Amino acid sequence: MEKQRDSKPDVRALAEALAAAxxxxxxxxxxxxxxxxxxxxxxxxxxxxxxxxxxAPPDVKIAYLGNFTLDLLPCAxxxxxxxxxxxxxxxxxxxxxxVQEVLDEGSTLVRWQPDFVFLALSLRLxxxxxxxxxxxxxxxxxxxxxxEVAAHLESWATAALDRxxxxxxxxNFAAPTFPLAGVADTKAEYGETELFLDLxxxxxxxxxxxxxxxxxxxxxxxxxxxxxxxxDRKMFYLARMEWSPAFLPVVAGxxxxxxxxxxxxxxxxxxxxxDNTLWGGVVGEEGAAGVKVGHGDPEAEAxxxxxxxxxxxxxxxxxxxxxxxNNLADVVEVFETRPExxxxxxxxxxxxxxxxxxxxxxxxxAAALNIGTDSLVFLDDNPAEVSLVAQxxxxxxxxxxxxxxxxxxxxxxxxxxxxxxxxxxxxxxxxEQYRQNREREDFRLQAGAGGGGGDLGGYLASLRxxxxxxxxxxxxxxxxxxxxxxxxxxxxxxHRYSLADIERCVTGHQCxxxxxxxxxxxxxxxxxxxVLLKQDGRSLLVDSLLMSCRAMGRGIETxxxxxxxxxxxxxxxxxxxxxxxxxxxxxxxxxxxxxSHGFRVTETRSQGxxxxxxxxxxxxxxxxxxxxxxxxxxxxxxxx
Amino acid sequence: xxGSTVKTAVRLREIxxxxxxxxxxxxxxxxxRDGVPSWDSLGHLRLITALEEAFGIRFTMKEVGELDRFSKxxxxxxx
Numbered sequence: 001m002e003k004q005r006d007s008k009p010d011v012r013a014l015a016e017a018l019a020a021a022x023x024x025x026x027x028x029x030x031x032x033x034x035x036x037x038x039x040x041x042x043x044x045x046x047x048x049x050x051x052x053x054x055x056a057p058p059d060v061k062i063a064y065l066g067n068f069t070l071d072l073l074p075c076a077x078x079x080x081x082x083x084x085x086x087x088x089x090x091x092x093x094x095x096x097x098x099v100q101e102v103l104d105e106g107s108t109l110v111r112w113q114p115d116f117v118f119l120a121l122s123l124r125l126x127x128x129x130x131x132x133x134x135x136x137x138x139x140x141x142x143x144x145x146x147x148e149v150a151a152h153l154e155s156w157a158t159a160a161l162d163r164x165x166x167x168x169x170x171x172n173f174a175a176p177t178f179p180l181a182g183v184a185d186t187k188a189e190y191g192e193t194e195l196f197l198d199l200x201x202x203x204x205x206x207x208x209x210x211x212x213x214x215x216x217x218x219x220x221x222x223x224x225x226x227x228x229x230x231x232d233r234k235m236f237y238l239a240r241m242e243w244s245p246a247f248l249p250v251v252a253g254x255x256x257x258x259x260x261x262x263x264x265x266x267x268x269x270x271x272x273x274x275d276n277t278l279w280g281g282v283v284g285e286e287g288a289a290g291v292k293v294g295h296g297d298p299e300a301e302a303x304x305x306x307x308x309x310x311x312x313x314x315x316x317x318x319x320x321x322x323x324x325x326n327n328l329a330d331v332v333e334v335f336e337t338r339p340e341x342x343x344x345x346x347x348x349x350x351x352x353x354x355x356x357x358x359x360x361x362x363x364x365x366a367a368a369l370n371i372g373t374d375s376l377v378f379l380d381d382n383p384a385e386v387s388l389v390a391q392x393x394x395x396x397x398x399x400x401x402x403x404x405x406x407x408x409x410x411x412x413x414x415x416x417x418x419x420x421x422x423x424x425x426x427x428x429x430x431x432e433q434y435r436q437n438r439e440r441e442d443f444r445l446q447a448g449a450g451g452g453g454g455d456l457g458g459y460l461a462s463l464r465x466x467x468x469x470x471x472x473x474x475x476x477x478x479x480x481x482x483x484x485x486x487x488x489x490x491x492x493x494x495h496r497y498s499l500a501d502i503e504r505c506v507t508g509h510q511c512x513x514x515x516x517x518x519x520x521x522x523x524x525x526x527x528x529x530x531v532l533l534k535q536d537g538r539s540l541l542v543d544s545l546l547m548s549c550r551a552m553g554r555g556i557e558t559x560x561x562x563x564x565x566x567x568x569x570x571x572x573x574x575x576x577x578x579x580x581x582x583x584x585x586x587x588x589x590x591x592x593x594x595x596s597h598g599f600r601v602t603e604t605r606s607q608g609x610x611x612x613x614x615x616x617x618x619x620x621x622x623x624x625x626x627x628x629x630x631x632x633x634x635x636x637x638x639x640x
Numbered sequence: 641x642x643g644s645t646v647k648t649a650v651r652l653r654e655i656x657x658x659x660x661x662x663x664x665x666x667x668x669x670x671x672x673r674d675g676v677p678s679w680d681s682l683g684h685l686r687l688i689t690a691l692e693e694a695f696g697i698r699f700t701m702k703e704v705g706e707l708d709r710f711s712k713x714x715x716x717x718x719x
Contacts, residue, residue: 234698
């Protein structure tokens with residue numbers, strides 16, 4: 001034990017902790033300080049075995065297919081996923097049979113129903129003759145090779161999408177470390193360099209529009225690790241192992257990002273300290289002009305770069321917030337006197353600048369943004385602050401910044417918590433939406449204080465909310481998928497449907513998938529609600545009913561219920577609407593939603609589950625004249 | 641056997657037991673690949689990788705093909 005303490009983690013103790021872990025939090029805590037690339041392949045497999053010790057149900061099922069040996073990859077992915085609190089189940093397809101596995105309706109893969117199918121192909125094993133004789137191929141033959149390979153992947157993906165509800169993770173092709181033609185390759189007519197760039201670009205463009213196919217960039221991953229170390233030639237000749245065991249943690253790390261993104265486990269807000277986090281020095285000591293950020297000084301450049309990266313995160317839909325022990329006036333002065341900085345005070349959706357303990361600040365920030373504290377990541381340069389937050393709010397991901405600001409940017413690169421499958425119009429306008437919400441809140445307080453229009457109805461009417469409810473289409477899939485996964489509070493059943501499930505709802509006949517967009521006097525709220533209705537004999541079943549928290553508290557639900565009731569009344573064959581409330585830790589706000597819209601409780605089950613019905617004769621539309629329900633479609637800002 | 645080869649044998653037995661998921665007592669001096677289900681081709685690769693990692697050496701391809709029993713591995717690692 002003694003000798004292991006200095007460099008290596010004690011793998012046996014770690015394995016015991018993992019085998020005993022009952023909750024996602026326990027998994028995360030056990031692996032919090034383990035760097036996966038420091039583990040040997042054998043240690044990784046010991047940990048993976050411990051994770052499967054008591055047959056806990058998996059959170060995610062991943063199938064691995066390819067034309068080279070991938071058998072050691074699942075262990076690395078198991079451990080990497082556990083570090084994020086996820087349990088995995090894996091299936092490695094028979095060697096080289098990735099085509100048969102998706103074409104055969106009865107294959108183990110199809111029957112296993114994975115959530116993700118990972119496909120990795122080695123070009124030299126896929127087209128051995130052409131790759132071996134590449135220098136003898138004509139330009140036409142080289143171009144044909146590119147076209148043929150890209151078409152092969154596309155037809156594989158089409159077949160797989162057709163058979164499986166899974167998300168496909170498709171690896172592209174890493175260019176060789178040394179092209180056969182050496183430095184002359186870049187002058188060749190369609191040399192290796194050009195072939196690989198062209199092939200990968202072709203693949204990227206072919207699959208960009210298909211949300212269920214995600215390209216895993218092998219070119220980038222191998223470069224990140226160091227291309228020369230990716231292949232262990234001996235292992236390649238012996239066992240058709242294109243990736244050395246040492247490279248696998250890098251692939252695993254990328255797969256975790258994909259899983260996090262697709263499963264909607266993205267955290268929502270990054271909370272930052274100020275002094276020595278957003279700028280160098282302490283503003284209370286050095287003054288607004290004295291803090292380091294900007295050009296002309298290496299430390300100031302590092303802080304500037306860090307701010308640029310935070311700004312980029314924000315533009316992808318991550319909310320930024322400030323939690324800093326400072327005098328507000330000093331902080332305001334920095335921002336007011338430095339308008340050239342990438343981050344301005346208005347970029348922070350919430351601010352807690354005072355001398356209270358930071359865990360209290362974080363709680364207030366979460367409350368102000370109407371999100372859970374488990375949606376927060378907190379960055380601070382002070383280890384004592386971080387450790388107190390970790391103790392008081394273990395669900396917050398609290399990270400200590402490294403001592404040198406040169407390394408700050410790297411901290412953001414390592415974070416997987418803000419990965420999302422694609423950046424949608426709603427993400428881009430996120431901070432703006434929260435700013436509008438603050439204006440709405442101020443407006444509400446004013447309306448209350450003003451006396452005259454102090455009633456709720458008057459306030460709601462003065463918001464001038466417009467609502468468009470329409471059937472969902474194919475191009476709405478990604479936003480609807482996002483809402484299914486991110487909505488916690490106003491969500492009656494919290495079903496987390498996959499993209500493929502939602503796709504079927506759009507195309508199928510048994511389902512009606514409705515979505516609602518809203519805007520008001522302060523701006524556009526985007527797509528904010530989803531209603532999934534299923535016909536079951538002579539009943540209409542409310543399978544899902546959910547609404548983004550930013551649209552809550554303005555009576556939009558009444559309009560949604562009117563819509564559901566109208567569907568019942570319009571359809572002569574239907575006798576009733578049935579519904580269900582499934583309690584979770586977060587959906588208390590909708591506990592009595594159905595009751596308050598005329599539904600009758602037909603059964604109460606254990607743990608607070610309730611079943612409801614509303615008969616045809618009892619369905620009455622309710623007045624909601626504070627909302628203008630639009631007959632035609634709204635224009636979509638941002639072009640999506 | 642001198643002290644260092646005894647140490648090597650202990651270490652080797654430990655790693656083989658861990659990788660092949662066996663009781664170390666099963667791995668005696670005559671222990672061989674034939675008839676051990678967990679010592680299949682993938683098990684062999686994992687064992688080779690683990691031994692290379694633990695002993696900081698590189699086997700040649702030829703050696704990987706030939707090292708199919710405890711005694712041969714021990715002899716090679718003691719060299």
